[in-house]
Amino acid sequence: MTFFNHFGRYVLLLKSLLVRPEKTSIYWKEIARQMVEIGVGSVGIVVIVSCFLGAVVTVQTAYQLTTPLISKSIIGSIAANSIILELAPTVTVLILAGKIGSKIASELGTMRISEQIDALEIMGVHSSAYLVLPKILASTLMIPLLVIISAFLSIYSGMWVGEFTGAVSKEDFMTGAIQYWIPFMANFALIKATTFGFIISSVSSYYGYYTEGGALEVGRSATRAVVVCCVLILLFDYILAQLLL
Amino acid sequence: MIEVQDLNKSFGAKQILKGISATFEAGKCNLIIGASGSGKTVLMKSIVGLIPVNSGHIIYNNDTDFLEIEDSGRKELRKQIGMLFQGSALFDSLSVEKNVVFPLNMFTNMTYKEKMNRVNECLERVNLKDANKLYPNELSGGMKKRVGIARAIVMNPKYLFCDEPNSGLDPQTSIVIDKLIKDITDEYKITTIVNTHDMNSVMEIGDYVLFLYKGEKYWEGHRDEIMNATNQQLNDFIFAGKFFREIKEQNTKRLSDEKNK
Ligand SMILES: Nc1ncnc2c1ncn2[C@@H]1O[C@H](COP(=O)(O)OP(=O)(O)O)[C@@H](O)[C@H]1O
Numbered sequence A: 001m002t003f004f005n006h007f008g009r010y011v012l013l014l015k016s017l018l019v020r021p022e023k024t025s026i027y028w029k030e031i032a033r034q035m036v037e038i039g040v041g042s043v044g045i046v047v048i049v050s051c052f053l054g055a056v057v058t059v060q061t062a063y064q065l066t067t068p069l070i071s072k073s074i075i076g077s078i079a080a081n082s083i084i085l086e087l088a089p090t091v092t093v094l095i096l097a098g099k100i101g102s103k104i105a106s107e108l109g110t111m112r113i114s115e116q117i118d119a120l121e122i123m124g125v126h127s128s129a130y131l132v133l134p135k136i137l138a139s140t141l142m143i144p145l146l147v148i149i150s151a152f153l154s155i156y157s158g159m160w161v162g163e164f165t166g167a168v169s170k171e172d173f174m175t176g177a178i179q180y181w182i183p184f185m186a187n188f189a190l191i192k193a194t195t196f197g198f199i200i201s202s203v204s205s206y207y208g209y210y211t212e213g214g215a216l217e218v219g220r221s222a223t224r225a226v227v228v229c230c231v232l233i234l235l236f237d238y239i240l241a242q243l244l245l
Numbered sequence B: 001m002i003e004v005q006d007l008n009k010s011f012g013a014k015q016i017l018k019g020i021s022a023t024f025e026a027g028k029c030n031l032i033i034g035a036s037g038s039g040k041t042v043l044m045k046s047i048v049g050l051i052p053v054n055s056g057h058i059i060y061n062n063d064t065d066f067l068e069i070e071d072s073g074r075k076e077l078r079k080q081i082g083m084l085f086q087g088s089a090l091f092d093s094l095s096v097e098k099n100v101v102f103p104l105n106m107f108t109n110m111t112y113k114e115k116m117n118r119v120n121e122c123l124e125r126v127n128l129k130d131a132n133k134l135y136p137n138e139l140s141g142g143m144k145k146r147v148g149i150a151r152a153i154v155m156n157p158k159y160l161f162c163d164e165p166n167s168g169l170d171p172q173t174s175i176v177i178d179k180l181i182k183d184i185t186d187e188y189k190i191t192t193i194v195n196t197h198d199m200n201s202v203m204e205i206g207d208y209v210l211f212l213y214k215g216e217k218y219w220e221g222h223r224d225e226i227m228n229a230t231n232q233q234l235n236d237f238i239f240a241g242k243f244f245r246e247i248k249e250q251n252t253k254r255l256s257d258e259k260n261k
C-alpha cells in the first residue's frame, strides 16, 4: 500500500472514533485501566532511562568545558536545557514508543486475527471506538506526565553525578539550571510530549487494528508500528522546533 | 428467518461467492457445508455484515435488507445476533464470567445481581459450572466453545451463527456441542446457521443443508435426502470417507433389491 492509502485509512479510523459511546461508564473504566497500564506500567523504564540520560549529559558537558574561563554552573544550564528541550520529551518518548507502541499494536493485532474484534462488532459494539479511543486518550494524558517525571529525575541525577565526579557542585549545578530557565521551555516540552503521546497511540492502534493474516503478521505490525512511530516522532520534533522556538 | 438472494463476493479478481440464494428458517438448524476454502466463512460473515459484499440481498425477518440499512440500524439488528467463532474468539484478558457478562454490561441496565444470575444461567445451560473465574488460556477447546456459546446466547438472540463449532474437537465433544446448538435452537426458536464440514453434524442436526462447492450452491435439502442425492460434487464430499461410502453402497443395494422384488 502506498503512503496515501495508509494515511487515508488512518484518518478514517480516527474519524470512526467520534461516535456516541454505547455506555459512557464502561469507556471511563477502560480509560482508567489504560492509564494505569500505559502510565504506571512505564514508570520503571522511565526511571532507568532518565537517570542515565541525566548522568551522561552532565559528564559529557563537563568533559567539553575544560576552560577555567567559564563558570562551572554553565554545566548545569546546558544539562538542564538539553534535558527539558530534548532528552526528556524526545529521547525518553522514543523508548516509550518501543514499549507502548509494540504493546498496543500486538494487542490489537492479536484481537483482530483471533476474531475478537469481529466478536465485538457482532455484539453491536463500535470496536474501533471501544478499543482505540481509550488508548489514545490515556496515552495522550500519561506520556506528558511521564515526561515530567523524566525531566525531574534526569536533572536530579545529573546534579548528583556532577557532585560525585567532582565536575560541578550540586549548588553550582542548580544555580546554572535556574539561571537560564525560560518558562516556555516547559510548555514546549509538554506540547511535544502530548503530540508524541497521540502519535504513538494512534499510529500503533492503526497498525494493530488493521492487521491481516496470522501470528507472523502480528509481529510485523508491531515492528512497523514502532518504526513508523519513531520516524514520526523525529519528524514532528523538528517541525515543532521550527514552529515554536 | 433469514433470506439470502443472489449474493456475490469477490476478493480482488477472485470471485468467492457466486450468486448464492437460500432461505434459513426460524427454529431450525441450518447447515452450510462444503470443503475447506469453499467459502463457508465468507458467506457467514457476509450475512452478518462483517464482510461487505459486492451485490445481493440479505433479508432478516421478511422486512430489513441488511445491506441497505445504515450503520446504527445494523448495530441494533446485531444485538439480536449471537455468533460463535471458529477459534471461539473469547476476550483473552477477561475471565469466563467477564466474557459472558460483557454484552450485558455494554447494553443493559441490569443490576450486578441480575447480570450474574443471567450469566450463571447461560453457563449452566452449556454445562459449564465452577469455571467462572478461569481465563481463556486455562480452558480446553471444548470449554472455550461452550463459553463462546454462552456469550452468544446471553442477550437472548433471535439469530445464532456458528462457524465450525466442531473444528479441533474430539468426536465425542463434537456431538455434545452439536446437541447443545440443536437444543438451544429448539428451545428458544432461534434461526441458527452452522458452518461445518463434519458429516456427523450433518446427519445429527441438519434440518436444512446447503452445500457449497467453490463458492456456488450445488445442493440444498434436508439431511434425510442427502443419502440419495445425485449431485456428483456432494457425493464426493460426503462419501469421501470409507464409512459413509459403505453406508451409501448398502443403501443403494437395499433400494435396488426392493425394486427387483
Ligand atoms: N480477506 C480475504 N482476502 C482474500 N481472500 C480471502 C479472504 N478471506 C477468504 N478468502 C478466500 O476465500 C475463500 C473461501 O474462504 P473461507 O470462506 O474461509 O473458506 P471455508 O469454507 O473454509 O470457511 C478461500 O479461497 C480464501 O482464500
Ligand SMILES: [Mg+2]
Pocket: B040, B041, B042, B086, B163, B164
Ligand atoms: Mg471457515
